[in-house]
Amino acid sequence: MAAITDALLDTPKGGREVTARRAHLWLLALLVISCLFSLAYGAAGTSLWGALSKLATGQVLSDMERVVLWDIRAPRTLMGASVGASLAVAGAVMQGLFRNPLADPGLVGVGAGAGLGAISAIVLAAWLPVAFIDLFGNWLVSAAAFFGGWASTLLLYRVATRSGRTSVATMLLAGIALGALAGAVSGILVYMADDTQLRDLTFWGLGSLAGATWPKLFVAGPLILASIAAAGFLGRGLNAMALGEATAHHIGIPVQRLKNVAVMTVAASTGAAVAVAGGIGFVGIVVPHLLRLATGPDHRMLLPNAALLGASLLIGADVIARVVIAPAELPIGIVTAVLGAPVFLWILLRRRGLVDL
Amino acid sequence: MLQAKNITVSFGGKKALRGVDFTAQPGQITAIVGPNGSGKTTLLRALTGEVEHNGTVSLDSHDIAGMKGWELAARRAVLPQAAALAFPFTVIEVVRMGLFGGTSGGDATVPSAALARVGLSGYADRLYQELSGGEQQRVQLARVLAQVWHPVWQGAARWLLLDEPVASLDIAHQLLVMGIARDFAKVGGGVVAVMHDLNLTAMFADTVAVMAAGQMVAQGPMAQVMTDDTLSHAYGCGLRVSVAPPMTSTFVLPHTAQLTHDIGPLAPFSAVRTNTGC
Ligand SMILES: Nc1ncnc2c1ncn2[C@@H]1O[C@H](COP(=O)(O)OP(=O)(O)OP(=O)(O)O)[C@@H](O)[C@H]1O
Numbered sequence: 203m204a205a206i207t208d209a210l211l212d213t214p215k216g217g218r219e220v221t222a223r224r225a226h227l228w229l230l231a232l233l234v235i236s237c238l239f240s241l242a243y244g245a246a247g248t249s250l251w252g253a254l255s256k257l258a259t260g261q262v263l264s265d266m267e268r269v270v271l272w273d274i275r276a277p278r279t280l281m282g283a284s285v286g287a288s289l290a291v292a293g294a295v296m297q298g299l300f301r302n303p304l305a306d307p308g309l310v311g312v313g314a315g316a317g318l319g320a321i322s323a324i325v326l327a328a329w330l331p332v333a334f335i336d337l338f339g340n341w342l343v344s345a346a347a348f349f350g351g352w353a354s355t356l357l358l359y360r361v362a363t364r365s366g367r368t369s370v371a372t373m374l375l376a377g378i379a380l381g382a383l384a385g386a387v388s389g390i391l392v393y394m395a396d397d398t399q400l401r402d403l404t405f406w407g408l409g410s411l412a413g414a415t416w417p418k419l420f421v422a423g424p425l426i427l428a429s430i431a432a433a434g435f436l437g438r439g440l441n442a443m444a445l446g447e448a449t450a451h452h453i454g455i456p457v458q459r460l461k462n463v464a465v466m467t468v469a470a471s472t473g474a475a476v477a478v479a480g481g482i483g484f485v486g487i488v489v490p491h492l493l494r495l496a497t498g499p500d501h502r503m504l505l506p507n508a509a510l511l512g513a514s515l516l517i518g519a520d521v522i523a524r525v526v527i528a529p530a531e532l533p534i535g536i537v538t539a540v541l542g543a544p545v546f547l548w549i550l551l552r553r554r555g556l557v558d559l
Numbered sequence: 560m561l562q563a564k565n566i567t568v569s570f571g572g573k574k575a576l577r578g579v580d581f582t583a584q585p586g587q588i589t590a591i592v593g594p595n596g597s598g599k600t601t602l603l604r605a606l607t608g609e610v611e612h613n614g615t616v617s618l619d620s621h622d623i624a625g626m627k628g629w630e631l632a633a634r635r636a637v638l639p640q641a642a643a644l645a646f647p648f649t650v651i652e653v654v655r656m657g658l659f660g661g662t663s664g665g666d667a668t669v670p671s672a673a674l675a676r677v678g679l680s681g682y683a684d685r686l687y688q689e690l691s692g693g694e695q696q697r698v699q700l701a702r703v704l705a706q707v708w709h710p711v712w713q714g715a716a717r718w719l720l721l722d723e724p725v726a727s728l729d730i731a732h733q734l735l736v737m738g739i740a741r742d743f744a745k746v747g748g749g750v751v752a753v754m755h756d757l758n759l760t761a762m763f764a765d766t767v768a769v770m771a772a773g774q775m776v777a778q779g780p781m782a783q784v785m786t787d788d789t790l791s792h793a794y795g796c797g798l799r800v801s802v803a804p805p806m807t808s809t810f811v812l813p814h815t816a817q818l819t820h821d822i823g824p825l826a827p828f829s830a831v832r833t834n835t836g837c
């Protein structure tokens with residue numbers, strides 16, 4: 203974070219591009235450090251450094267060390283990185299698409315839509331053949347979450363955008379309505395669920411990385427990587443969108459394709475993140491905002507930087523969630539909300555009025 | 560040549576344009592004038608392919624409906640009537656956005672040259688959102704210029720489509736911007752500009768198109784179209800077109816005798832109002 207705060211304090215505007223490029227390196231270093239921390243700390247007293255020195259001197263790891271480090275902490279760390287990166291990128295893309303720094307999949311109902319998808323998959327799976335579930339169970343939840351996220355992003359964009367202009371008030375209010383509706387339907391489904399399903403749902407609903415396993419990672423990882431890679435092609439187009447849809451078209455941006463890819467990206471990354479980690483808020487709003495302050499709004503720099511910072515931030519939040527009340531764990535959504543909500547309020551306060559939003 | 564044939568545009572059943580024909584030649588400034596709501600912006604948006612319309616728009620006899628976005632972007636740049644910017648980009652970043660579609664792309668000096676052209680040399684690293692309204696408008700113009708920096712490219716004329724390019728500019732910058740448009744046309748580019756200032760139009764336009772109530776009232780060489788009758792009819796108030804003896808330039812004044820009828824009895828401020836009202 204030191205690089206970020208330094209850059210926040212005095213950034214010569216002319217050198218923003220240089221600062222942004224340099225930030226790639228700082229953020230990569232930060233990510234490596236947070237991964238090491240996440241591997242090193244946890245409820246079990248297993249020491250990463252002890253294991254590393256054993257490996258270095260050619261000794262064999264104990265079963266305990268192997269299970270804790272390889273089967274528990276490693277997938278959890280990688281899952282934290284993927285989920286954090288995808289939430290931050292989804293936020294940045296959505297903000298670029300809606301031309302508004304307050305658009306966040308979690309806030310405007312896309313997360314709730316993806317959640318509804320995931321809950322439907324868990325509950326309605328009871329009606330599907332058992333063999334099918336055994337094979338595709340994990341995929342089913344991710345795919346349903348993706349579909350829910352996609353449908354709600356699309357609906358939101360339709361409702362909030364009139365002749366190329368997106369109204370923020372409409373977007374936020376429609377998002378609340380959408381979120382409430384998805385929540386209500388989810389509630390009905392939960393009511394229909396049997397006991398086993400309820401346990402699955404509760405576990406999932408807490409918003410936690412504790413359930414991270416290699417198989418889950420292999421399901422969510424590709425979807426997340428694909429959507430982050432797709433976001434890499436959106437930079438120029440999203441920059442032009444800042445001038446409005448019509449002007450982006452005049453400049454030669456294929457606006458309709460850009461919007462389709464952006465909506466799919468938001469849906470895929472939010473859906474995958476929600477499917478494996480539940481509802482984790484504010485990462486998508488805080489990370490892009492800090493980066494915009496530090497290195498400017500150019501999406502070609504912002505998107506990769508957001509992926510890196512989002513990954514580090516979520517891993518950091520997960521470490522906090524694990525150690526703060528050890529041996530018990532806080533749901534990570536609580537940690538991100540405690541850190542993120544004040545930043546969100548601060549963004550609101552700094553803006554002059556609703557008209558300006 | 561930029562040509563529109565029999566253009567009709569409806570917004571939810573209400574017709575904003577009814578069978579409008581329009582032609583603009585490269586090497587000229589073509590001004591579109593007419594009262595508020597007469598359809599000038601809508602015509603310009605039809606020319607860019609931005610609004611759904613019946614009828615055809617063609618650029619050098621290619622139907623623009625069949626052209627790709629980037630092909631169009633390489634041939635014409637558009638200055639909208641109102642431009643908003645979402646994030647805190649700097650001035651030079653905004654101007655560089657113009658390079659995306661255009662073919663000045665390789666030349667990194669174009670954005671600063673474009674800024675210098677609109678009189679904003681020292682502004683490159685300022686935040687766009689912190690500029691005054693007129694300065695913002697000139698930044699947008701610089702962005703548009705950067706997109707079609709060379710008025711003729713691969714043997715074909717490129718176009719500037721400008722919706723009220725001088726609306727929020729002071730008189731010196733109005734002349735600067737119209738001068739830029741004239742220079743662009745002089746070397747073979749085409750300019751279409753929606754104008755409200757009839758005197759500036761008379762001074763710079765080669766061809767004038769007059770619109771009223773969604774229809775084209777007249778189109779032709781400036782001196783033929785800008786007459787008492789045509790303008791008075793289009794704007795619905797008395798206007799007198801004269802040629803000033805010392806400068807031999809055309810100017811338009813409101814017909815003061817009709818003022819009381821249109822805006823009611825004049826209060827002590829009549830002297831000011833006669834200059835601006837009509
Ligand atoms: N998006 C829209 N939806 C509905 N009606 C519209 C829309 N855009 C324009 N109109 C209507 O079409 C008519 C022509 O509008 P247009 O913007 O072309 O006028 P204009 O000549 O550019 O006026 P001004 O001088 O005020 O800029 C107006 O009556 C306007 O109300």
Ligand SMILES: [Mg+2]
Nearest residue numbers: 599600601640
């Ligand atoms: Mg207009």
